[in-house]
Amino acid sequence: MHRISDLVGRRFKEGATGPEEWDCWGLAVEIFRRFGIELPDYRLNCETVAGGFAENRGEWLRCAGEIPVPALLVFTTQGICDHIGVYLGAGKFIHAHESAGVVIARTDHIFWKKRIEGYYVPGWLP
Template structure:
């Protein structure tokens, strides 16, 4: 009798254990399926964001081409305006020429508005791409922290910290947007060689010759593919001598004082500058 009671209790305990195992297994399976569904949803979201980035980048390429075309058109119209102004000084019938000059100036104003609109679109596209990249970083749980030290053969190698912004980039930021003035040397107006002189003096404590031609003549010549941050970049724009200069910032970009748009950052790959670029120069 006692033996049969013992057997019954043992069977009861075994049944309870098997039921609890079954319940735990079902919980684990449901958790795993939840994780898988979350992961697939995240992947889809990342793919959608990557598509948005590609579309924005394509739109930016088109806008950059439009921007370059508008800059060239603006330059042509400006020259026409100057030509008409020259005619007005020489001829007696000034009213007719004055009207034509005004029409050209109106065209120039319209082109500048169009160019400004394109540049605003470019800025908004850049912001879109930045937002998408931030979302992707959040979805993939990439913390914005310094990477952990790597262990190699018992030696701990600490990853390098991200580079701080150079003193050159800080100095050039102070000048961005300054209007162009031939022979100018201050924030109220500056020309291309004046800008290089001021930035070099502040950043490297180097005194450069005042003209772009002299800066080119006295510099150590550097090829396009050997350019480093701080090198000078020279151009022969529609003349047989060097008449424009900028400072190379890296990644194909340079800062310069444009006669039409003041101090700005441009790319050496842009059609206009690619056409007239003749080489780099080094003083450091």
């Protein structure tokens, strides 16, 4: 958690990539970078994350079994994949959300649990 604690509490802003404001994809790119993994910058805002992720889904591997840290956590909140978080282990994830900014939440929370589409890792890593 020490790698990400400075991000918690930052504001949400559509299209923002930090350091003071983040959207969900920009935050995911930054967190993976802090773990030494470069993600493609699809330049997506939260409303188009579904299209960008779907177009590039072949680059990602869906996790089965134990979920590694970090893993991309994809949510379906409006009938399409439209939100991204990063799994941190122990049932927790971090994400940038319009109503709360950057927060750590639980995957078993009633709102998020039923909206999890899947966990993914970059398929281009060894």
